[in-house]
Amino acid sequence: xxxxxxxxxxxxxxxxxxxxxxxxxxxxxxxxxxxxxxxxxxxxxxxxxxxxxxxxxxxxxxxxxxxxxxxxxxxxxxxxxxxxxxxxxxxxxxxxxxxxxxxxxxxxxxxxxxxxxxxxxxxxxxxxxxxxxxxxxxxxxxxxxxxxxxxxxxxxxxxxxxxxxxxxxxxxxx
Amino acid sequence: xxxxxxxxxxxxxxxxxxxxxxxxxxxxxxxxxxxxxxxxxxxxxxxxxxxxxxxxxxxxxxxxxxxxxxxxxxxxxxxxxxxxxxxxxxxxxxxxxxxxxxxxxxxxxxxxxxxxxxxxxxxxxxxxxxxxxxxxxxxxxxxxxxxxxxxxxxxxxxxxxxxxxxxxxxxxxxxxxxxxxxxxxxxxxxxxxxxxxxxxxxxxxxxxxxxxxxxxxxxxxxxxxxxxxxxxxxxxxxxxxxxxxxxxxxxxxxxxxxxxxxxxxxxxxxxxxxxxxxxxxxxxxxxxxxxxxxxxxxxxxxxxxxxxxxxxxxxxxxxxxxxxxxxxxxxxxxxxxxxxxxxxxxxxxxxxxxxxxxxx
Numbered sequence: 001x002x003x004x005x006x007x008x009x010x011x012x013x014x015x016x017x018x019x020x021x022x023x024x025x026x027x028x029x030x031x032x033x034x035x036x037x038x039x040x041x042x043x044x045x046x047x048x049x050x051x052x053x054x055x056x057x058x059x060x061x062x063x064x065x066x067x068x069x070x071x072x073x074x075x076x077x078x079x080x081x082x083x084x085x086x087x088x089x090x091x092x093x094x095x096x097x098x099x100x101x102x103x104x105x106x107x108x109x110x111x112x113x114x115x116x117x118x119x120x121x122x123x124x125x126x127x128x129x130x131x132x133x134x135x136x137x138x139x140x141x142x143x144x145x146x147x148x149x150x151x152x153x154x155x156x157x158x159x160x161x162x163x164x165x166x167x168x169x170x171x172x173x174x
Numbered sequence: 175x176x177x178x179x180x181x182x183x184x185x186x187x188x189x190x191x192x193x194x195x196x197x198x199x200x201x202x203x204x205x206x207x208x209x210x211x212x213x214x215x216x217x218x219x220x221x222x223x224x225x226x227x228x229x230x231x232x233x234x235x236x237x238x239x240x241x242x243x244x245x246x247x248x249x250x251x252x253x254x255x256x257x258x259x260x261x262x263x264x265x266x267x268x269x270x271x272x273x274x275x276x277x278x279x280x281x282x283x284x285x286x287x288x289x290x291x292x293x294x295x296x297x298x299x300x301x302x303x304x305x306x307x308x309x310x311x312x313x314x315x316x317x318x319x320x321x322x323x324x325x326x327x328x329x330x331x332x333x334x335x336x337x338x339x340x341x342x343x344x345x346x347x348x349x350x351x352x353x354x355x356x357x358x359x360x361x362x363x364x365x366x367x368x369x370x371x372x373x374x375x376x377x378x379x380x381x382x383x384x385x386x387x388x389x390x391x392x393x394x395x396x397x398x399x400x401x402x403x404x405x406x407x408x409x410x411x412x413x414x415x416x417x418x419x420x421x422x423x424x425x426x427x428x429x430x431x432x433x434x435x436x437x438x439x440x441x442x443x444x445x446x447x448x449x450x451x452x453x454x455x456x457x458x459x460x461x462x463x464x465x466x467x468x469x470x471x472x473x474x475x476x477x478x479x480x481x482x483x484x485x486x487x488x489x490x491x492x493x494x495x496x497x498x499x500x501x502x503x504x505x506x507x508x509x510x511x512x513x514x515x516x517x518x519x520x521x522x523x524x525x526x527x528x529x530x531x532x533x534x
Contacts, residue, residue: 043413043415084380087302088301088302088324089302091302091303092302092303095302095303095304095305096304099304099305099306100306101304101306103299115408115409116408116409116411116413118355118370118372118413119357119370119372119413119415120355120357120358122355122357123355123372125409125410125411127409134329136297136299136329136331138295138297138306138333142337143331143337143339144329144331144337144339146329146339148341150327153384153409153410155374155382168301169301169325169326169381169382170301170326170327170343171325171326171384172327172343174409
């Protein structure tokens with residue numbers, strides 16, 4: 001009895017800690033791992049600093065996309081996406097809200113390859129081979145949990161202080 | 175086990191089996207009993223020498239038979255259960271088997287088929303769309319055109335007892351517009367690789383058309399056709415780079431893909447002045463110098479506002495005056511009493527030297 005009484009407090013603490021950290025762990029899971037290869041980019045060569053910035057901004061964009069579609073919120077889409085890409089993601093979130101669906105992108109792994117960089121540096125085309133676990137739920141009930149490998153054609157353009165995604169389009173193959 | 179059973183059956187048939195019992199049943203029952211109880215046969219064999227007790231043995235066989243019955247029933251029951259589960263699973267799988275469209279084009283009605291019977295919930299998830307509807311299994315599930323306007327991958331999910339999903343791709347419609355980026359907007363004439371353009375074909379739903387298409391680029395300045403080049407798109411992009419023309423004025427840059435055309439204009443301006451020549455004369459107020467019509471090496475008048483610097487050297491004094499070109503000519507007045515040597519420069523181009531005598 002004494003031992004059980006002594007153990008009660010640590011066990012309760014552990015349970016509380018797990019309960020508190022669970023959402024944080026879940027949020028961290030939506031972060032994306034991105035690798036970028038610019039060797040085949042042309043006709044303009046991608047400068048080292050540009051490469052780092054594109055890598056940073058694409059990773060941010062994919063993490064924001066995952067958060068937006070998981071929690072059905074539009075805020076994460078402000079900034080990383082413009083034009084058609086933003087419009088489509090906004091439409092997805094809006095329709096998910098109305099149908100009570102949500103999509104969770106877990107364990108995201110992106111292999112990016114720059115295939116075109118405009119002569120004046122005003123647009124870059126990337127090929128993204130993305131792997132992730134897609135979990136779709138309807139009102140909290142899981143209706144799909146599938147490992148996906150999707151090929152994306154991505155158009156990014158420079159904005160005031162970052163590169164933004166203008167087009168994000170899945171294709172059967174490159 | 176089979177070897178043991180046959181050995182035991184010989185023994186059991188001769189010693190233990192009552193005549194009413196079928197041999198095979200006895201074989202199984204005794205051997206099963208022996209297996210289960212361990213030393214039953216050894217014990218019974220030992221008892222044989224000391225005096226056989228048929229009633230006890232019969233009880234054992236009877237008990238063995240009832241156990242066999244129970245085991246057999248259990249085994250059959252298990253198999254039946256497994257079969258029933260398999261049949262149920264197969265029926266569930268078949269009931270929700272989805273056959274997505276093999277090819278679907280953006281903005282066109284498409285459909286998929288779902289085998290089975292009864293009702294199910296159909297979800298369609300794709301770029302810009304997330305829909306949910308009730309469908310009848312075994313019938314064609316129609317996907318309206320407005321749900322597949324955006325090219326990309328779609329997930330079709332069908333849920334009744336369980337959920338099954340299939341993915342399919344929607345490809346872009348034929349090109350309807352050309353996004354055309356041309357640089358720069360203003361370019362000096364006669365420059366190498368100074369004009370570049372990038373064209374991206376999009377369909378009417380703003381999908382990038384990644385399938386290869388031939389785009390014709392044309393550059394015209396006035397009447398002469400400066401360049402005409404056909405470039406095949408790669409990954410949805412075609413581009414060119416070329417020299418600027420020889421004449422100042424508007425450079426029309428066209429990109430066309432079948433009936434789709436996109437036009438841009440580049441202002442070609444004169445390049446740096448060439449052969450800068452000046453003339454001058456002394457007046458009561460000093461020396462007035464002016465250039466001839468300032469032109470570039472291609473003969474285009476240099477734009478107004480271009481600065482020409484006049485420098486006068488006289489009696490160990492040096493003075494400079496900057497004058498903008500107005501209507502093609504730059505003019506300045508220099509205060510110099512004595513004889514002076516005057517020169518002019520614009521950018522990196524030097525003009526002729528002019529000697530003006532002292533004031534009389």
